[in-house]
Amino acid sequence: xxxxxxxxxxxxxxxxxxxxxxxxxxxxxxxxxxxxxxxxxxxxxxxxxxxxxxxxxxxxxxxxxxxxxxxxxxxxxxxxxxxxxxxxxxxxxxxxxxxxxxxxxxxxxxxxxxxxxxxxxxxxxxxxxxxxxxxxxxxxxxxxxxxxxxxxxxxxxxxxxxxxxxxxxxxxxxxxxxxxxxxxxxxxxxxxxxxxxxxxxxxxxxxxxxxxxxxxxxxxxxxxxxxxxxxxxxxxxxxxxxxxxxxxxxxxxxxxxxxxxxxxxxxxx
Amino acid sequence: xxxxxxxxxxxxxxxxxxxxxxxxxxxxxxxxxxxxxxxxxxxxxxxxxxxxxxxxxxxxxxxxxxxxxxxxxxxxxxxxxxxxxxxxxxxxxxxxxxxxxxxxxxxxxxxxxxxxxxxxxxxxxxxxxxxxxxxxxxxxxxxxxxxxxxxxxxxxxxxxxxxxxxxxxxxxxxxxxxxxxxxxxxxxxxxxxxxxxxxxxxxxxxxxxxxxxxxxxxxxxxxxxxxxxxxxxxxxxxxxxxxxxxxxxxxxxxxxxxxxxxxxxxxxxxxxxxxxxxxxxxxxxxxxxxxxxxxxxxxxxxxxxxxxxxxxxxxxxxxxxxxxxxxxxxxxxxxxxxxxxxxxxxxxxxxxxxxxxxxxxxxxxxxxxxxxxxxxxxxxxxxxxxxxxxxxxxxxxxxxxxxxxxxxxxxxxxxxxxxxxxxxxxxxxxxxxxxx
Numbered sequence: 230x231x232x233x234x235x236x237x238x239x240x241x242x243x244x245x246x247x248x249x250x251x252x253x254x255x256x257x258x259x260x261x262x263x264x265x266x267x268x269x270x271x272x273x274x275x276x277x278x279x280x281x282x283x284x285x286x287x288x289x290x291x292x293x294x295x296x297x298x299x300x301x302x303x304x305x306x307x308x309x310x311x312x313x314x315x316x317x318x319x320x321x322x323x324x325x326x327x328x329x330x331x332x333x334x335x336x337x338x339x340x341x342x343x344x345x346x347x348x349x350x351x352x353x354x355x356x357x358x359x360x361x362x363x364x365x366x367x368x369x370x371x372x373x374x375x376x377x378x379x380x381x382x383x384x385x386x387x388x389x390x391x392x393x394x395x396x397x398x399x400x401x402x403x404x405x406x407x408x409x410x411x412x413x414x415x416x417x418x419x420x421x422x423x424x425x426x427x428x429x430x431x432x433x434x435x436x437x438x439x440x441x442x443x444x445x446x447x448x449x450x451x452x453x454x455x456x457x458x459x460x461x462x463x464x465x466x467x468x469x470x471x472x473x474x475x476x477x478x479x480x481x482x483x484x485x486x487x488x489x490x491x492x493x494x495x496x497x498x
Numbered sequence: 499x500x501x502x503x504x505x506x507x508x509x510x511x512x513x514x515x516x517x518x519x520x521x522x523x524x525x526x527x528x529x530x531x532x533x534x535x536x537x538x539x540x541x542x543x544x545x546x547x548x549x550x551x552x553x554x555x556x557x558x559x560x561x562x563x564x565x566x567x568x569x570x571x572x573x574x575x576x577x578x579x580x581x582x583x584x585x586x587x588x589x590x591x592x593x594x595x596x597x598x599x600x601x602x603x604x605x606x607x608x609x610x611x612x613x614x615x616x617x618x619x620x621x622x623x624x625x626x627x628x629x630x631x632x633x634x635x636x637x638x639x640x641x642x643x644x645x646x647x648x649x650x651x652x653x654x655x656x657x658x659x660x661x662x663x664x665x666x667x668x669x670x671x672x673x674x675x676x677x678x679x680x681x682x683x684x685x686x687x688x689x690x691x692x693x694x695x696x697x698x699x700x701x702x703x704x705x706x707x708x709x710x711x712x713x714x715x716x717x718x719x720x721x722x723x724x725x726x727x728x729x730x731x732x733x734x735x736x737x738x739x740x741x742x743x744x745x746x747x748x749x750x751x752x753x754x755x756x757x758x759x760x761x762x763x764x765x766x767x768x769x770x771x772x773x774x775x776x777x778x779x780x781x782x783x784x785x786x787x788x789x790x791x792x793x794x795x796x797x798x799x800x801x802x803x804x805x806x807x808x809x810x811x812x813x814x815x816x817x818x819x820x821x822x823x824x825x826x827x828x829x830x831x832x833x834x835x836x837x838x839x840x841x842x843x844x845x846x847x848x849x850x851x852x853x854x855x856x857x858x859x860x861x862x863x864x865x866x867x868x869x870x871x872x873x874x875x876x877x878x879x880x881x882x883x884x885x886x887x888x889x890x891x892x893x894x895x896x897x898x899x900x901x902x903x904x905x906x907x908x909x910x911x912x913x914x915x916x917x918x919x920x921x922x923x924x925x926x927x928x929x930x931x932x933x934x
Contacts, residue, residue: 245541247570
């Protein structure tokens with residue numbers, strides 16, 4: 230290696246999350262050492278105790294903002310990053326911990342902790358884009374490692390990543406997987422969910438449960454009406470939209486609409 | 499980071515790395531004695547027990563998987579076990595075996611990640627696995643191959659390596675075809691060779707001479723090494739059901755940590771994980787793993803925490819041997835799952851996550867809605883023992899300079915593969931030492 234290291238620098242940052250999306254980087258087993266030769270991994274605490282000062286050419290940000298300290302830290306990360314890419318449902322939609330956004334303030338903390346006063350946690354879990362400018366969002370719970378490599382390579386090459394924007398339905402068609410809702414009446418979020426996983430669930434006879442969040446322009450109301458017509462109770466339709474991407478506007482609105490329907494019916498828990 | 503001054507010396511590291519999650523460590527030295535040690539965890543709390551309330555019992559595996567991207571199967575398996583216990587349903591042997599095979603995949607990928615990419619650099623003076631690869635590329639490539647084999651097993655049985663999709667309360671959505679499972683055998687045979695080579699590699703690492711006085715706790719399964727079921731046993735004679743164990747565990751919320759601290763009876767710290775599993779169950783390892791352990795110099799028990807890297811590698815051998823056995827004996831469960839109607843009851847499920855015992859307890863109402871949830875991950879249970887290790891190792895290592903002492907302390911934490919994402923979910927080390 231030449232004395233001047235002019236490789237682009239990569240930083241990986243963690244906020245509230247499960248570590249699964251940054252693990253996807255370590256899961257690129259065939260490409261990890263090649264990647265580590267092409268870029269300089271300058272900050273990645275899960276991998277290394279060595280850390281280099283910024284600025285960084287590319288920052289990958291995992292996790293959502295749930296504390297006042299993290300709301301400040303993301304501002305610093307933005308200032309240190311030429312390009313900032315958010316990875317995963319926590320960073321792009323607030324994650325499963327965003328379920329607190331639907332509860333009364335402070336209710337969650339007192340359920341889990343004896344001394345909520347020791348905590349400095351916010352009553353909300355919000356996506357990174359609510360706090361700073363984000364250059365690209367990669368969706369998924371977890372993200373797909375192939376898409377992650379594409380985003381890294383494209384960003385460093387200065388081009389737009391090639392990541393599909395269509396729904397899971399098209400992946401089923403491409404795979405030749407029988408349509409579960411049509412053939413078996415299985416509830417499935419495939420029509421309104423962003424592709425990227427490869428339609429994993431339908432290949433194991435399971436309806437899609439929305440890991441990659443809503444497609445652009447997802448018609449969730451129409452799908453919800455179809456689910457209800459198939460016998461699903463509004464409270465269960467509400468739960469179906471309210472998981473890892475509950476903070477994505479299309480899923481959030483539909484889960485609230487179904488919850489309101491349950492209240493109206495008198496079937497809300 | 500080091501701070502000096504008259505009468506005291508402070509050493510710190512901002513951001514304990516190569517662990518999963520965010521926490522900090524502080525060690526205070528006064529007049530040549532370690533006077534205080536605290537492992538603080540400031541991973542932002544995510545409130546899983548609260549978000550489970552009001553959800554269906556069938557949703558617990560997918561929601562709790564999101565506690566940890568490194569060991570999602572552990573969460574899914576403990577959640578299934580707890581719900582099935584509450585509902586009084588037992589799954590059949592084929593489902594149990596397929597779950598054990600999936601779990602072997604998680605042990606292989608998690609242990610391969612920890613042993614070589616996170617822990618081995620400490621023993622060899624490398625900042626990380628990238629630097630290690632510059633010196634010893636074959637060892638890193640071997641670990642990546644092992645990790646890939648574990649991930650392949652998880653993908654094949656579970657549908658995905660991170661947050662598998664094929665797991666449900668009662669079993670699986672779809673049983674893999676025998677030919678697909680059979681096709682894994684060649685990869686697992688290579689993985690077994692790689693695991694044996696890993697044991698030989700790590701058994702040559704220099705380790706500090708130190709012994710912990712541990713209260714070991716693990717599951718025990720009749721006649722075989724514990725993974726996904728069994729009674730909870732300890733090195734001081736405990737032998738109870740998972741529900742009985744859950745009743746003994748007291749969790750305390752301390753100001754310095756968003757991970758709850760668990761003790762037995764509000765009093766006794768204990769250790770779960772590879773050292774505990776091995777020391778309580780080494781006799782039930784398969785022959786190949788027992789021979790690997792013996793040739794690595796391990797006895798029937800292991801109380802040097804720096805040798806945990808060897809024990810973890812022996813467990814890699816075990817997981818490969820066990821996976822091969824299960825692959826050869828595979829018969830698809832039909833149907834792939836049993837019905838688990840919700841009933842008003844409380845159930846406990848305990849399984850062995852790669853880093854230790856993980857139990858869940860759920861109380862359901864008569865429609866199967868979760869009314870109360872408790873999740874006790876290994877790192878919460880191990881926190882007290884990790885602090886005791888730090889106190890002892892720091893005291894024994896005071897002759898080291900600040901930088902070496904700090905690194906030794908980090909390594910002491912990494913001996914236990916703490917998963918802070920699980921525990922609340924970084925490690926920032928501070929050693930504050932005042933000279934006499």
